[in-house]
Amino acid sequence: MSSNPACRANILIVEDDDQIAEDIRAELGQRGFLTVREAGVPGALDRVSESNFDLLILDRMLGADDSLEIVENLRSHNNPVPILFVSAMNEVNDRIDGLAAGGDDYLIKPFALGELSARVEALLRRPAVISREATLRAGSLVADLIERIVIRGDRRIHLLPREFRLLEYLMRRPNQVVTRDMFLKDVWNYKFVPKTNLVDVHIGKLRRKIDAPDEPSMIQSVRSLGFMLKVDA
Amino acid sequence: MLNVLRSAGFRLAVGLSLSFSALFLVMFGFIYVKATQYQIHRTDAFLVSENARLGALPEELIVRSVGARMTAGIHRLTISALFLANGTLIAGNLPHIPDHLRLDGHPHTKELERSDTVVTRQEPIRVVATRLLNGDVLIIGRSLDDIAELRHAVSSTLILGLIPSVLLTLGLSAFVSWRTLRRVQAIDAAIARIVMGELTERLPTRGTNDSLDRLVSSVNGILDKMGILLEELRDVGNNIAHDLRTPLARVRTRLERCLDWTDSPQRVEETIEIALSELDKTATIIAALLRIGEIENHRRRSAFASIAVSALVQELFEGYQPVAESQNIELTAQVDPTMYIVGDWHLITEALSNLIENALKFTPTGGSVRIFGFERENEALIRFSDTGSGIPRADQKAVFSRFYRGENHRLVRGSGLGLSLVHAICRLHGFSIDVVGGPPGCIIDIRCGKFSRDLQGLSVLTSDGQSSEPSYSRPL
Numbered sequence: 133m134s135s136n137p138a139c140r141a142n143i144l145i146v147e148d149d150d151q152i153a154e155d156i157r158a159e160l161g162q163r164g165f166l167t168v169r170e171a172g173v174p175g176a177l178d179r180v181s182e183s184n185f186d187l188l189i190l191d192r193m194l195g196a197d198d199s200l201e202i203v204e205n206l207r208s209h210n211n212p213v214p215i216l217f218v219s220a221m222n223e224v225n226d227r228i229d230g231l232a233a234g235g236d237d238y239l240i241k242p243f244a245l246g247e248l249s250a251r252v253e254a255l256l257r258r259p260a261v262i263s264r265e266a267t268l269r270a271g272s273l274v275a276d277l278i279e280r281i282v283i284r285g286d287r288r289i290h291l292l293p294r295e296f297r298l299l300e301y302l303m304r305r306p307n308q309v310v311t312r313d314m315f316l317k318d319v320w321n322y323k324f325v326p327k328t329n330l331v332d333v334h335i336g337k338l339r340r341k342i343d344a345p346d347e348p349s350m351i352q353s354v355r356s357l358g359f360m361l362k363v364d365a
Numbered sequence: 366m367l368n369v370l371r372s373a374g375f376r377l378a379v380g381l382s383l384s385f386s387a388l389f390l391v392m393f394g395f396i397y398v399k400a401t402q403y404q405i406h407r408t409d410a411f412l413v414s415e416n417a418r419l420g421a422l423p424e425e426l427i428v429r430s431v432g433a434r435m436t437a438g439i440h441r442l443t444i445s446a447l448f449l450a451n452g453t454l455i456a457g458n459l460p461h462i463p464d465h466l467r468l469d470g471h472p473h474t475k476e477l478e479r480s481d482t483v484v485t486r487q488e489p490i491r492v493v494a495t496r497l498l499n500g501d502v503l504i505i506g507r508s509l510d511d512i513a514e515l516r517h518a519v520s521s522t523l524i525l526g527l528i529p530s531v532l533l534t535l536g537l538s539a540f541v542s543w544r545t546l547r548r549v550q551a552i553d554a555a556i557a558r559i560v561m562g563e564l565t566e567r568l569p570t571r572g573t574n575d576s577l578d579r580l581v582s583s584v585n586g587i588l589d590k591m592g593i594l595l596e597e598l599r600d601v602g603n604n605i606a607h608d609l610r611t612p613l614a615r616v617r618t619r620l621e622r623c624l625d626w627t628d629s630p631q632r633v634e635e636t637i638e639i640a641l642s643e644l645d646k647t648a649t650i651i652a653a654l655l656r657i658g659e660i661e662n663h664r665r666r667s668a669f670a671s672i673a674v675s676a677l678v679q680e681l682f683e684g685y686q687p688v689a690e691s692q693n694i695e696l697t698a699q700v701d702p703t704m705y706i707v708g709d710w711h712l713i714t715e716a717l718s719n720l721i722e723n724a725l726k727f728t729p730t731g732g733s734v735r736i737f738g739f740e741r742e743n744e745a746l747i748r749f750s751d752t753g754s755g756i757p758r759a760d761q762k763a764v765f766s767r768f769y770r771g772e773n774h775r776l777v778r779g780s781g782l783g784l785s786l787v788h789a790i791c792r793l794h795g796f797s798i799d800v801v802g803g804p805p806g807c808i809i810d811i812r813c814g815k816f817s818r819d820l821q822g823l824s825v826l827t828s829d830g831q832s833s834e835p836s837y838s839r840p841l
Contacts, residue, residue: 242648244641294683320684324656324715325649327783328722333687356638 140164141186141256146176146202147218148194152241156189156218159245160252173197177205185213187256189248192219192230200233207234214255218243246357250309257308270303271350271363273342284342284350294319295338302351302361311358335359369543378538382531389527397519401512405491408507409472412493415442416470416505420497427503428456443490443508444479450500462494462502470495477506489513545577552581564592608650612643619643653782660712660789669709674738674747674813675700677713682736685721693730696721700738704745706813708794716790719783720749720809727753727807745813755804764800 147153170176190199217230220241268275282289312331446457458481492506623636689696724734732752765788791798802808
């Protein structure tokens with residue numbers, strides 16, 4: 133599933149539950165990431181002062197401690213390392229606290245390991261994505277962000293505004309799993325998860341427009357998780 | 366009885382009656398002293414002047430005057446006597462010159478015994494004695510019995526008036542205290558029973574509508590409300606347990622059977638998939654419950670802004686139109702573009718999307734779901750109508766409480782929390798939401814408060830994606 137072996141990153145996992153920590157390490161290890169685990173705030177602070185990590189996965193509540201302390205420590209030293217919170221605390225205020233303190237994403241327990249991997253990948257790639265080109269290219273797809281025109285090969289594709297935003301989101305993350313939650317959060321700007329298959333219906337419509345019957349399908353479903361824009365290297 | 370004596374009401378009554386008694390005593394005492402002083406003063410003046418007048422008369426006239434005629438006469442002298450210089454009585458009703466009596470013409474009080482009455486007794490007498498020019502001693506006096514009578518009158522009035530009134534006050538206050546105490550004890554006992562868990566118990570009222578009765582009624586009102594809440598809570602607890610247990614039970618049995626299928630990796634995989642989706646379902650229920658709690662508790666109004674309903678509905682419409690299309694349901698939206706409401710964009714979106722999803726879920730293929738936003742009776746109204754099975758009239762109120770699921774909806778799966786979430790969001794905004802139509806079909810109205818009139822025309826969004834441009838605005 134990994135598409136970019138060169139950027140296998142070094143990840144610090146701070147989680148006090150042994151089983152969850154072990155499962156996260158196994159999942160990320162399987163995808164080629166290097167992981168280190170710490171169970172408490174003091175150990176984590178030692179680790180981040182000793183070595184550089186590409187990403188931190190922090191459980192919010194570590195026994196009696198709140199891992200916000202770690203984030204505040206890092207950010208006060210101007211350390212921009214991406215941080216993914218993983219927590220059973222899911223009130224909006226908790227999420228706001230986490231993100232306000234300098235966290236980059238917030239995942240609520242229980243979560244699918246695939247969702248975690250997708251978020252990790254997204255966070256690790258983020259700096260490259262923010263670049264502001266006027267044109268996006270992914271394989272045979274070209275999207276003009278100013279004129280809002282999409283072309284596959286030599287075929288012009290007409291998209292509704294929402295479909296365009298969905299495609300743009302996918303094209304910024306080629307060969308990367310984009311989960312339904314990511315779509316809802318970033319494209320729909322919903323702060324809740326609808327019960328219907330809203331994302332699937334829209335992706336389905338987009339897919340029928342992108343992939344002509346004789347063309348290979350570019351938008352692939354990733355089972356029980358989301359979708360991926362498949363682009364040949 | 367001891368409790369009555371110790372009660373605050375009774376103590377207050379005792380204190381009051383003591384204070385009043387003291388006041389009465391002081392008042393009567395003052396009157397008594399003043400009256401006595403006045404009486405003595407008058408007596409003294411009379412005695413001194415009479416003594417001087419008699420003293421100036423010739424001796425035989427004095428002797429005549431001092432006779433019985435004088436004591437019985439209008440002068441009301443108790444004592445009048447004339448003695449020789451050697452102390453021998455010349456005339457009068459005093460046997461001898463009293464010891465230690467100063468013959469100075471000034472009034473003095475002496476215990477004396479007159480000699481002209483059958484029963485002899487010592488009595489307090491105001492006397493004036495003078496030595497005349499010839500050496501005789503003239504003594505006249507008047508009994509202080511008048512003053513004793515006055516004292517008697519005053520003190521008997523006091524006793525007759527004060528004691529019964531004190532007793533009456535104490536008796537009445539003891540009675541009132543006893544009655545109050547009995548009510549308080551009854552209330553106490555009821556509270557004790559409620560604390561022990563008899564939640565149907567209510568505090569006793571007398572129906573007199575006095576202050577205690579009103580207080581008790583208020584407390585009973587609180588108890589009623591709490592009883593309903595507890596009942597709901599118990600139902601919710603049972604429903605949560607049921608709704609969480611069911612998927613967990615399925616997961617458990619599946620996984621258990623899975624142990625026997627070691628020879629079929631494909632079946633094991635299928636089982637795990639099912640188990641995961643059941644677990645996700647429980648997580649969804651928990652998330653929805655927490656979300657409702659969060660909305661109900663936090664009352665965060667910080668994100669409130671003016672929202673163009675047409676813009677919000679258009680977004681939702683664009684999102685759900687393909688879903689409706691895939692189910693062959695006609696989705697339309699018709700919203701007054703001048704309709705603004707005050708609220709949290711994300712929460713309103715969440716509420717309306719829940720209503721749309723609900724409508725899509727319960728509307729059969731070929732049916733329609735319509736969203737309206739318009740003004741009615743100066744009020745902004747958002748209406749959802751669908752051609753689904755509808756909600757039975759008897760259930761239309763209960764439908765917004767937690768975990769309600771109508772009988773005819775049993776076949777459709779869901780956490781049953783969607784409408785209570787919508788309700789919580791409406792409550793947070795001060796909107797009211799009601800089922801106003803059906804079955805068949807269902808019409809739900811959200812009344813969003815005062816409508817500010819700026820009608821320019823209706824924007825119509827329809828399922829074919831055609832729409833007149835509504836005014837579009839959203840908070841950042």
